[in-house]
Amino acid sequence: MFNLNDIKKMTEAALMSALFVVGTIFFVSTGLGYTFYLDFIVPIFFVVICLKCDFKYSILAGVTSLVITGLVLGNIGTAIWASQSVILGIICGMLLQNDTTIMDDLVYGSILSVLLMVFVDIYASKLIGYSFMQEFKGYIKFLNNNEVANIMYYLLIAMFPFGMMFSVYYLGLIFSNKLKILKNNSKRKYNIIKNFRTYSRFIGCSKKVFYGCSIYLLIFQIFKFINIEINNTYLITISTCVGYLCAYFVVRDGYNVIQNYILSKYQKVSYARYMSLGTILILLLAFKVAIILIILFNTVLDKRIDIRVRQSYILDKLMN
Structure with a gap:
C-alpha cells in the first residue's frame, strides 16, 4: 500500500x-x-x-x-x-x-x-x-612510443x-x-x-575504500607479473582504467594522511614541504615504489594511532 x-x-x-x-x-x-x-x-x-x-x-x-x-x-x-x-x-x-x-x-x-x-x-x-574509445585512440596516433600511447589512451578514458x-x-x-x-x-x-579550505586537510577515504583500492592495485600487478592475459578489449580497458583511478586515490589520500601526521607531530611546515618534495621525486623516478611506500606508511599509522578515524573525528568536531 x-x-x-x-x-x-x-x-x-x-x-x-x-x-x-x-x-x-x-x-x-x-x-x-x-x-x-x-x-x-x-x-x-x-x-x-x-x-x-x-x-x-x-x-x-x-x-x-x-x-x-x-x-x-x-x-x-x-x-x-x-x-x-x-x-x-x-x-x-x-x-x-x-x-x-x-x-x-x-x-x-x-x-x-x-x-x-x-x-x-x-x-x-x-x-x-x-565509439568514444575509438575517438580517444585517434588523439594519440601522433605518439610514436606504444607504451606512452597506451598510458595516454587509458588515462583519457579514466579521466x-x-x-x-x-x-x-x-x-x-x-x-x-x-x-x-x-x-x-x-x-x-x-x-x-x-568550507573546503577549512576542512580540506581532513577530507579523506575511509579505511575500507583506501585498502580496497590498495588490494586492487596489488592484484592488478600480480596479474601482470605472472602474465595472465585478458583477451576481451573492454575488460582490459575497465581493469586498466580502474587501476589508474585507484592509483590516483591511493597516492592522493595516502599522501594527505602522512602530511597530516607530520604536521601534527612536529608542528613544522618545513618538514611537510621536504616530505612533499621527496614524494614527488620518488613518484617521478619510481612510481610503483612510491605507491608501495605510501601504502606501508598508511598501514603503520592506521595500526598505531588509527589516523583515519582521528581525521574523521576532527572533521566532525570542526563542523559542529
Whole structure:
C-alpha cells in the first residue's frame, strides 16, 4: 500500500519526468541537446529527482522518460546518450544520500562511471557506429612510443568519466542546495564543500575504500607479473582504467594522511614541504615504489594511532 508520502514522491517524479521529456525534445530538436544539455543538465536534473523523490521513483522516472523520448524522437543515438546521463545523475544522487565520505563517493562514482561509459560505448558502437574509445585512440596516433600511447589512451578514458562524475556531483549538490532539498548526509557534504579550505586537510577515504583500492592495485600487478592475459578489449580497458583511478586515490589520500601526521607531530611546515618534495621525486623516478611506500606508511599509522578515524573525528568536531 502507498502512503501519502509515497504518492507525493511519485507525483513529483512524474511531473519532473514530463518536464524532462519536453525539455529533451526541445533541446535536441533545436540542436542544443548535443552541447551542454545531455552532458550536464540531464544528469543534474536526475540528481535533483533522486534527492527529492528517492531511488525507486528516480528509476521509474528515468525509464519512463527514456522510453517516451526514444519513441517520440526515433533517435537511438540520443536515447543512448540520454540514458548514460540519466544513470550518472541517479548514481550521484544516491552517493550524496549515503553515509560516506566525499572521497569515498568520488572513488565509487568514478569507478561506476568508467563501467557505465564502457558499456554505453559497446552499445553505441554496435547500434550507431560511434565509439568514444575509438575517438580517444585517434588523439594519440601522433605518439610514436606504444607504451606512452597506451598510458595516454587509458588515462583519457579514466579521466573523462571521472571529470563528468565530479562535475555532476558538485553542480548537483550546489543546485540542490538552491532548491533547499538537501538533508542529513547530502547537507553535511554540501557544508564540507562550501568550507573546503577549512576542512580540506581532513577530507579523506575511509579505511575500507583506501585498502580496497590498495588490494586492487596489488592484484592488478600480480596479474601482470605472472602474465595472465585478458583477451576481451573492454575488460582490459575497465581493469586498466580502474587501476589508474585507484592509483590516483591511493597516492592522493595516502599522501594527505602522512602530511597530516607530520604536521601534527612536529608542528613544522618545513618538514611537510621536504616530505612533499621527496614524494614527488620518488613518484617521478619510481612510481610503483612510491605507491608501495605510501601504502606501508598508511598501514603503520592506521595500526598505531588509527589516523583515519582521528581525521574523521576532527572533521566532525570542526563542523559542529
